[in-house]
Amino acid sequence: MLLEREVEIQHRPLMLQALQEKVNAVADSLCGQTPACSRCSQPMQRHDSEAVSWVALFGRLHATVVRYRCSACQDERRPLLDLLGVEPGRISGSLARLLALLAVVAPYSLAAQLAWLLLGVKISAMGVWKVVQRLGEAAARYSEGMSQYHADSRSEGASTQNAPPVVVLSVDGCRLGMQVRKQRRRRQGDEVLPPLPPVEEGRFQDVKTGVLLLPSERVETSPGRHSAVRRFLVSCLGDADAIFARLYAQLRELGWVGPHTVVVIVGDGAEWIWNRATMFVRRCEILDFWHALEHAWGVARLLYGEESQGAGRWVHQIAEDLRAGKVQDVIARLKRMRPKTPELRESLQSLIAYYSEHAGRMRYDEYLRLGYGIGSGMVESAHKQVVHARFRQAGMRWSEAGARRLLALRLLLLNDNWALLDRLPMVSVA
Secondary structure: OHHHHHHHHHHHHHHHHHHHHHHHHHHHHOOOOOOEOOOOOOEOEEEEEEEEEEEEOOEEEEEEEEEEEOOOOOOEEOHHHHHHOOOOOOEOHHHHHHHHHHHHHOOHHHHHHHHHHHHOOOOOHHHHHHHHHHHHHHHHHHHHHHHHHHOOOOOOOOOOOOOOOEEEEEEEEEEEEEOOOOOOOOOOOOOOOOOOOOOOOOOEEEEEEEEEEOHHHEEEEEOOEEEEOOOEEEEEEOOHHHHHHHHHHHHHHHOOOOOOOEEEEEEOOOHHHHHHHOOOOOEEEEEOHHHHHHHHHHHHHHHHOOOOHHHHHHHHHHHHHHHOOOHHHHHHHHHOOOOOOHHHHHHHHHHHHHHHHOHHHOOHHHHHHHOOOOOOHHHHHHHHHHHHHHHOOOOOOEOHHHHHHHHHHHHHHHOOOHHHHHHOOOOOOO
16 A cells, blocks of 8 residues: 555656646647637637636646637637636636536535545535536536527437337436525624524425336346346436426436337326326326335324334235225225225325225236336335435535535436436636
8 A cells, every 4th residue: 555655756747747738838839820700700819918827636837828819709718728628727628527526425524524535636515516507507408508408399309119128217306405595604803603503394395306218128136126236316406397497408408208118107196297297298197106105104103003013914905906906896895895984084085095096007017017117116215316315414504506516416327327427617606
């Protein structure tokens, strides 16, 4: 370990020197080239030059940058910085993406420590935060732009020539604690900021997450348990329309929704899911099996008592019948019951109404035979990976913009699409 660290320290200046030589070579290659104005396409005039620097993985780089200006449009360009994708005084694009990667999996303060331990780069937690805001805004804009593009029926997605016959889609929502203040507080000098007030009721916002997978790519890891070989996650801060628009855009990008593709929607019974499932003409709606049993447990506890064996046997029998596709038999048996208390009567009527409303989505024997699956565990697992593991740690509260940007970056990582950031320029944010 010591030898490796010694070699790294010894060669770090050499690597910085080699990188500086590369930058100098790029600068020399641009000499004598006059850029054209991006607005009027006319040749721009040399305005001035200045010495600038920026931070890269191996240290600080320096260059003399020529600035050009269009006399008609007053537009300015610095070809060298445009080509390198850097800004004076800031962090290079390559280092910024590594820092953002650390912040996607760890809190900002811990990401700053990891940057020193893993990369040998000293940076503050605020410095990591700023990088995430700029790259995250670029990723969020790309995701939103893709969603808006595919909302147009004339948009072009991936080829659907090999579109799968069936796609499984599961969607759900969870809550994220938001900051009490709309804007960040700023410390004046050595002033100590007082603690934030407690998060009041209503200081939460929905995060909706969807999962897309192919039934043919689900494997049985143990008896009765299945795992997806490949899946795609979609998540956003927003309403139900936003998450379904992004799910549709992702399907178009993958080429998974053809004229004969059946979209299987698995949900927990929330109306906002079924109301928007109608956007898919060829669809199969499935009520999550375990949510159906949760409603049965409510009646069982009133009927037999908390944690009684009788309650367990009663729910187990309902589960066996539902798996066998006997939902109408279950409803008929529930209707024959004679509750002895008003509370039990109300709970029983609620269960009967729930099963009757969703009976068409409870043909579990057929769904299992077709390999669709009957549970929404995949989207609940996605919530834990996308949201809980990073956004819901102790004491965390988020601004809407900060959560939206980090969420966009985390999705790129979990979908194995981090390389997309190489094609997205960092954007300036207030």
